[in-house]
Amino acid sequence: MWAALAAVGRDPDTGGYRRGGWTPTEREATHWFLDQCATRNLTVESDGIGNLVAWWGPSDAAGVVTGSHLDSVIDGGAFDGPLGVVSALAAVDLLRAEGFEPSVPIGVGAFVEEEGSRFGMPCLGSRVAAGVLPASRALALKDRSGVSLAAALETAGTDPAGVGPSPLLERMGTFVELHVEQGRGLTAPVGVASSIWPHGRYRFTFGGEANHAGTTLMEDRHDPMLTYAMTALAANKQARLAGARATFGRLSVEPNGTNAVPSQVTAWLDARAADDATLESLLAAITKQATERAERDGTTLEVVPESVSPVVDFPAGLRDRLVDVLDGAPVLPTGAGHDAGVFSAAGIPTAMLFVRNPTGISHSPAEYAEMDDCLAGVDALAAVLKDLAK
Amino acid sequence: MWAALAAVGRDPDTGGYRRGGWTPTEREATHWFLDQCATRNLTVESDGIGNLVAWWGPSDAAGVVTGSHLDSVIDGGAFDGPLGVVSALAAVDLLRAEGFEPSVPIGVGAFVEEEGSRFGMPCLGSRVAAGVLPASRALALKDRSGVSLAAALETAGTDPAGVGPSPLLERMGTFVELHVEQGRGLTAPVGVASSIWPHGRYRFTFGGEANHAGTTLMEDRHDPMLTYAMTALAANKQARLAGARATFGRLSVEPNGTNAVPSQVTAWLDARAADDATLESLLAAITKQATERAERDGTTLEVVPESVSPVVDFPAGLRDRLVDVLDGAPVLPTGAGHDAGVFSAAGIPTAMLFVRNPTGISHSPAEYAEMDDCLAGVDALAAVLKDLAK
Missing domain, CATH: 3.40.630.10 (Zn peptidases)
Known part of the structure; x- marks a missing residue:
């Protein structure tokens, strides 16, 4: 068989x-x-x-x-x-x-x-x-x-x-x-x-402003890729601290062109922990760091739970x-x-x-x-x- | 018209x-x-x-x-x-x-x-x-x-x-x-x-080990997404320091599944600077930080120039x-x-x-x-x- x-x-x-x-x-x-x-x-x-x-x-x-x-x-x-x-x-x-x-x-x-x-x-x-x-x-x-x-x-x-x-x-x-x-x-x-x-899947949508990769000053950008990158590192760190798991394994980038600052990065967080309270605080810690970075980058962040299993x-x-x-x-x-x-x-x-x-x-x-x-x-x-x- | x-x-x-x-x-x-x-x-x-x-x-x-x-x-x-x-x-x-x-x-x-x-x-x-x-x-x-x-x-x-x-x-x-x-x-x-x-497009291939997002200890992972994320932040920082431009606007993730640690992340760097020497040192600085992080993550990195215009x-x-x-x-x-x-x-x-x-x-x-x-x-x-x- x-x-x-x-x-x-x-x-x-x-x-x-x-x-x-x-x-x-x-x-x-x-x-x-x-x-x-x-x-x-x-x-x-x-x-x-x-x-x-x-x-x-x-x-x-x-x-x-x-x-x-x-x-x-x-x-x-x-x-x-x-x-x-x-x-x-x-x-x-x-x-x-x-x-x-x-x-x-x-x-x-x-x-x-x-x-x-x-x-x-x-x-x-x-x-x-x-x-x-x-x-x-x-x-x-x-x-x-x-x-x-x-x-x-x-x-x-x-x-x-x-x-x-x-x-x-x-x-x-x-x-x-x-x-x-x-x-x-x-x-x-x-x-x-x-x-x-307990296990949650959350969709993080990072919104920014598409722009020319060669001519736009770094200081003028609203690049959602940076907000995402910092969030991926934060998720890893917070999961380690909590003895939990956090993974960004799926991404979608718009327009996904080499010479354009992205207008949007969508990333899916898979997070799990030994109990419901730990999972909630893990998500809260990641979302907090992401939100703070979004303010710094001039980008937007929306977090939507796609499925959460207690x-x-x-x-x-x-x-x-x-x-x-x-x-x-x-x-x-x-x-x-x-x-x-x-x-x-x-x-x-x-x-x-x-x-x-x-x-x-x-x-x-x-x-x-x-x-x-x-x-x-x-x-x-x-x-x-x-x-x-x- | x-x-x-x-x-x-x-x-x-x-x-x-x-x-x-x-x-x-x-x-x-x-x-x-x-x-x-x-x-x-x-x-x-x-x-x-x-x-x-x-x-x-x-x-x-x-x-x-x-x-x-x-x-x-x-x-x-x-x-x-x-x-x-x-x-x-x-x-x-x-x-x-x-x-x-x-x-x-x-x-x-x-x-x-x-x-x-x-x-x-x-x-x-x-x-x-x-x-x-x-x-x-x-x-x-x-x-x-x-x-x-x-x-x-x-x-x-x-x-x-x-x-x-x-x-x-x-x-x-x-x-x-x-x-x-x-x-x-x-x-x-x-x-x-x-x-x-001068303007270069470089393909960064980050290789890791696919694994289960829920069961694999954070410490056991070889997650190329983390190496990439740190590299994207490093590129931004190095470009600011050099008065240059560096953008990761295009990504491809394998297998790109929500509940799997990725096996590979391919990311394209668009880098430009006022002169050839600055562009070269910008690429070198980004590659150095990426390589150091790859060692820490247990991942691999290959950088291939796809086109470089002086x-x-x-x-x-x-x-x-x-x-x-x-x-x-x-x-x-x-x-x-x-x-x-x-x-x-x-x-x-x-x-x-x-x-x-x-x-x-x-x-x-x-x-x-x-x-x-x-x-x-x-x-x-x-x-x-x-x-x-x-």
């Missing part, structure tokens, strides 16, 4: 994956998933936005859902998402080979646009499914080419009118997501999640049950957002398993996990499913 | 012009020019890359060429380029109305891709015409979509095989370019150029002759590059006239000149042409 899926959407130049939601490569990965489900005689259910759950066991009852996502960040790694989907299918195979018969259904899920790499909204599929993102707002989201989600769905043959809170969640008694760890926090092959850090503390009872099943596996928080966080916040008992990441590198073609650790992840997931569906 | 040309290639949202070389809007402006020449019974000659000179007066002799360019920077103003072309045609009309008969031919020129906004090479047409940019290198230049100049020429119906040093220059006995001033250095309606500052001192004799004709018009240098600089460096006696810019704003939709000053520019150009072609 790993070898077959590894080829889908891989950029031959960078080795990274480009599987934005509803793009041909992501659709190819989805068709691969449907083929795998068909081979296993799993009953696939879909919701309006295209989230999928493939069921094994008693029908029409609530059960244990596992799985993850098949989309990727731009130039992402092979493991983030697909490891959870492939491990879920492999765990079903293991349990069947053992002759296990679940007393409640086990579902293998694939949730759409978890990374938000195309429409800018992380966990798009799970947020819509859980009803925390209204359909009208979701359908109006646009990608970088100006294509709306509604138009993308129509192109994919999906009626946008069906988008909304998902009936799939009615059968999601418990959700367990297996995922590659994305830092260097896990030294054992497999661990259990305690919490997801801290998710996974329920302690379920977490401890997983730790017991896994003979005392280590417990750790994560700075990465996941559909599991959305489902947990929506009141579904949710847990996560992490597979060790030896380098801590993720959202990069260099993302990696040892095959032995991945197989230990499959074993752990099978043991957890067996316990929850016994 | 001004009203007709003002509508061509104007973005209705920004009010700025988008007339990159060989784009439909730039072609439309060129066809407008050809129509104007036909109306006046001027004899148009073209060279291999598409530079045009429309002749009035005795044929087959060397004469006085004036004119400018019709292309624009991205979101540029109405005056930069077109003012020189329109004023040249208007000056011919004035001289004819007076009954003036030139003893040597007067040519009205329109030179292609002066701004370099499409293929990244300023003064592309004049550099190829003067033989300072080899045809092979010019034809291999690519625009941001990866289209080569050779391909763009073929699309425009021009055979790339004809690109090379231009026979038009054999008849260019003198060249006089009228241009809107681009700083605030001119307080009279019309002035005469002393020199063009200082142009226009010949004093011709300059003084213009000042005399214009009753002691002020003399001033410019930080902006021009085809006049290329022709002067190629040994053609060259001069420039500037029309006052009340705000100093250029390369911007807000670029502006008073109509009275523009008309004074036409009168001045007519007087100069009359003197040089008498």
Whole structure:
């Protein structure tokens, strides 16, 4: 399964994956998933936005859902998402080979646009499914080419009118997501999640005055690039001071000409911290430094939160049950957002398993996990499913 | 003429012009020019890359060429380029109305891709015409979509095989370019150029390591955005210290995703100074600070000069002759590059006239000149042409 899926959407130049939601490569990965489900005689259910759950066991009852996502960040790694989907299918195979018969259904899920790499909204599929993102707002989201989600769905043959809170969640008694760890926090092959850090995406729009790069005195300029540059350095410094994370990884410059002082720089801040208060004070500190510099540069600044997810503390009872099943596996928080966080916040008992990441590198073609650790992840997931569906 | 040309290639949202070389809007402006020449019974000659000179007066002799360019920077103003072309045609009309008969031919020129906004090479047409940019290198230049100049020429119906040093220059006995001033250095309606500052475009490639924006410790990152940000601030500071200009107006970020530490930031530095030595020491100072920061960030830096034009001192004799004709018009240098600089460096006696810019704003939709000053520019150009072609 790993070898077959590894080829889908891989950029031959960078080795990274480009599987934005509803793009041909992501659709190819989805068709691969449907083929795998068909081979296993799993009953696939879909919701309006295209989230999928493939069921094994008693029908029409609530059960244990596992799985993850098949989309990727731009130039992402092979493991983030697909490891959870492939491990879920492999765990079903293991349990069947053992002759296990679940007393409640086990579902293998694939949730759409978890990374938000195309429409800018992380966990798009799970947020819509859980009803925390209204359909009208979701359908109006646009990608970088100006294509709306509604138009993308129509192109994919999906009626946008069906988008909304998902009936799939009615059968999601418990959700367990297996995922590659994305830092260097896990030294054992497999661990259990305690919490997801709060996470915000904020759009910083720096406005200035376009001008000639050769003739305009430095003193006469209102250059938003300078305000942005100082803000990027301030974000780094403030995140270090707070033991948090702050990243400017995406930029758009107007007019983006070599010999023109820019009229506008738009920059997206990704900020995360261990708790909500720290995240708020981090954003406030960055915004304060940016505003002060804007006054000095004669530029303008607008900060718009595009998405802010509060801290998710996974329920302690379920977490401890997983730790017991896994003979005392280590417990750790994560700075990465996941559909599991959305489902947990929506009141579904949710847990996560992490597979060790030896380098801590993720959202990069260099993302990696040892095959032995991945197989230990499959074993752990099978043991957890067996316990929850016994 | 001004009203007709003002509508061509104007973005209705920004009010700025988008007339990159060989784009439909730039072609439309060129066809407008050809129509104007036909109306006046001027004899148009073209060279291999598409530079045009429309002749009035005795044929087959060397004469006085004036004119400018019709292309624009991205979101540029109405005056930069077109003012020189329109004023040249208007000056011919004035001289004819007076009954003036030139003893040597007067040519009205329109030179292609002066701004370099499409293929990244300023003064592309004049550099190829003067033989300072080899045809092979010019034809291999690519625009941001990866289209080569050779391909763009073929699309425009021009055979790339004809690109090379231009026979038009054999008849260019003198060249006089009228241009809107681009700083605030001119307080009279019309002035005469002393020199063009040396000007370099340098590509700074900052390399780092893509990673997850949420899970990667700040201390573990190799984030090229930070190295770039510090370099942009350093460039501003060093330019102020040197009384020079340094601008980072164009950026490209990979993968440019909100939740990924970038793997690479490419940034273009536009740097200019009053003399070659100051420009060199400015670049050295910026590169030194960037290199030191790269060491600290664990990132890499490569600096590639894309084009460097040395200082142009226009010949004093011709300059003084213009000042005399214009009753002691002020003399001033410019930080902006021009085809006049290329022709002067190629040994053609060259001069420039500037029309006052009340705000100093250029390369911007807000670029502006008073109509009275523009008309004074036409009168001045007519007087100069009359003197040089008498």
